[in-house]
Amino acid sequence: MDGLGPASAQHGSDRVSFSGSCTQPLGAPQPPNEPHAISVSLPTWEAVTAVMAGEDWATRQLRTSYPRFDIHNYVRELQDAVLARFKYPVQTVCRAFPSQEAAERFVARLQKADPAVSAHMARFQLPREALPEMANWAAFSVVLFQENHEEVAFEFWEWFGDGISSRHAEFCVSLFSFMNSDSNHSEYRTVGPASHDLSAMAIPEWIDFSTQDKMDIKSRLAGSATSADPALKPVGNDDVFLYATGMAAISAIARTLARTSEDSGAVVYGWPYSGTPHCVQGCGFKRYTMYGHGSKEDLDTLESSLILGTRCTALFCEITSNPLLSTPDLHRIRALANRFGFVVVCDDTLGTSVNVDILPYVDVIITSLTKIFSGAGNVMGGSLMINPNSHHYSSLRAHLNKTYEDLYFPLDAKTMARNSSDFAARVHKCSTTALQIANLLKSHPSVESVNYPTMVPTATLYEQYRRPDGGYGFLLSVFFRKPASAVVFFDNLDVWKGPTVGTNFSISIPYSALAHAKEQDWAAAHGVPKHIVRLSVGLEDYGDLAERVSRALQDVEMREK
Structure with missing residues (x-):
């Protein structure tokens, strides 16, 4: 194998060495030979610009992509199986989601872009007599729509992180013949060809261990984020909510906060990851403002606006920002939040809770577990942590306990727990x-x-x-x-x-x-x-x-x- 040896794609803080050239061919998965790789090789500046421009010579060489930027091969296989069962023409597009609620949010996004859009939902699941542990994960929802809405569909897939994961899709493909489908439309109600004989269905061993894997992840996150200040309560495992992606965690807290007021307003402070402003703006706030320079002057302007009566429900920021590596003035932001009653949501993916102690200043911590928490480049994940010392703690916990769906697929959790041990x-x-x-x-x-x-x-x-x-x-x-x-x-x-x-x-x-x-x-x-x-x-x-x-x-x- 060219480039880094296999150990580089595994967990472990031991020394990693270069062995020969690291440059992979355009479109190759990174890590190489990893079916669930989260990166794709873009070896030259020209290749990057060509792929982003959709130039055929470059895009046809892509064997994979970052899972939110395109449709993973296993997800595509599942969606193709759905279209084949429904006998749909090639002009119809299918998107698969882990829950009905996620599919409904996708339809709402399509309808907002075009009220006349024709979009239909169906739910695939095992027959009722299946074991509950199997039935819970051998299930997914799909939305069928016309291909002229692909641009909006890809925006949703990228910005909100609600799509089905590659491992979840792979599992559903393996059991697709056992699944029936249900829908409000009779043409989408089907019976799986093998659904009459569930005895032929193998029970995976990971079913019994998924709860412990998720507890291990939560414990690791909670312990790492707990403040060094002994006067502050430590973060508990129950204060941590796991999601399939970091963007899913951001969109979850943004939707929650947008619903708390009829006059809700969101502020994005500083220059964050490119998808965050789109995500926050699309989650239902009545007002949205971005202070992209993340400067003292931006905070002065925000404070003046708040004094004049502008309502702010939540402020989103990063420590540190991507890619400028700036740090927000959390002391002043906390003071403004206490004075005007808004929630401070901070993404610590780059700074990490290992390096920075931000619990005294923020109400919610968001982390993309896909990044250094995993390290191995072979699994997605996100977390949302509510600060037990926050004045908003009880209300946020109540809202999330009511709406939270555990959609973190057990094999993703198992991989994440293993990767993050060090x-x-x-x-x-x-x-x-x-x-x-x-x-x-x-x-x-x-x-x-x-x-x-x-x-x-x-x-x-x-x-x-x-x-x-x-x-x-x-x-x-x-x-x-x-x-x-x-x-x-x-x-x-x-x-x-x-x-x-x-x-x-x-x-x-x-x-x-x-x-x-x-x-x-x-x-x-x-x-x-x-x-x-x-x-x-x-x-x-x-x-x-x-x-x-x-x-x-x-x-x-x-x-x-």
């Missing part, structure tokens, strides 16, 4: 190396600036939240003096290249070209240059990674002569 050790290792790589890049004359928590204007803020033994995170981004140099650096940087961060293997991407392909000018106006290169540092030894970064910088020097 979460803290990996965070410390990656953070140490990332700081060294950031310093290496910053010292090069071709580099204009490096975004890393120690090197951005909010560095002193980060120090206020950093734990005594905490580092500065695994992610950095670099901006070159010449745009052409950024392209040369990325194309010649011999690490894995593609979407996602926080993997045990270092991985890079031209961030704006990927995340803001259709809005790069807008992103640039908010401080995200078109030619910014993001690098997520993995478990490799510093010497190994520094050598590859230095070689790419040498290529930049050669081109600049």
Whole structure:
């Protein structure tokens, strides 16, 4: 196998070494030969822009993709099986969801875009006599609609994280012949060809262990997030809610908060992950405002607006932000929240609860478990944690207890529990190396600036939240003096290249070209240059990674002569 050895895609904080070239062919899964890989190889800047533009030469080479950015092969297989059973023409599109509620939200999104849309739902499940443990997971809902609504459908799939997972789809495919379908429309009511004989259905052993796996994940998250301040209550396992993706966790809390008031308003503060503003804006708030610079002046403007009577229900922020690695002023945000009664929701995916202690300042912590909590690049997941010290604790717990659906597929939970067993050790290792790589890049004359928590204007803020033994995170981004140099650096940087961060293997991407392909000018106006290169540092030894970064910088020097 080219690139990193198999151990790099597994959990474990042991040394990871490079072995030969890391660059994978365009469209190859990352990790290689992993059926549930969450990243795809985009080895050159040209490949990234071509894929995002939908150019055929590039898209036809994609063997997989980040699961929210496209339809995973197992999900596609399940959707094709549904269309075949319903004998539908090729112009009809199918989307599969783990629950009826998720399917209904998808239909509502289609109808909002086009009130005349023709969308029909059906529910697939085992016959009533099936074991409850099997019936709970051998079930899914689908929505059928016309292909001219694909753009809206993909936006929903990407921004809200409600789609069925690849492992869940694989499981349902294996039992599809046993499943019946039900619907308000008679043409979607079918009987599975094998549903009359459930004795032929194998019972997977993981059915009996899923509860413990989820408890292990919750315990790990709760223990890590608990504040060092002895005056604060520790986070309990029951304060943690698990989701199939990080975006599903964000959309869940956003929907919950949007319903708490007839005059609800949401604020996104700072420059977050590109999907977060779309997600928050689409969850039902009456008003939505983004303060994209994340500056003191933005907080001044917010405060003035609140004083004048503008209603704010929730403020969403990140520590640190992606890809600018800025830190919000949580002290001031907390003071404003106490004064005006809004909920503070903070995403700690990049900072991590290992490095920063934010419990004294926020009401809800969101984490994309897909990233460094897993590390292995082979499973999705998200979490929502309610701060037991929050004034909003009782009401938030009551709302979530009423609406929460446990849709985290047991095999995903099992994989996540295994991967995350050494979460803290990996965070410390990656953070140490990332700081060294950031310093290496910053010292090069071709580099204009490096975004890393120690090197951005909010560095002193980060120090206020950093734990005594905490580092500065695994992610950095670099901006070159010449745009052409950024392209040369990325194309010649011999690490894995593609979407996602926080993997045990270092991985890079031209961030704006990927995340803001259709809005790069807008992103640039908010401080995200078109030619910014993001690098997520993995478990490799510093010497190994520094050598590859230095070689790419040498290529930049050669081109600049």
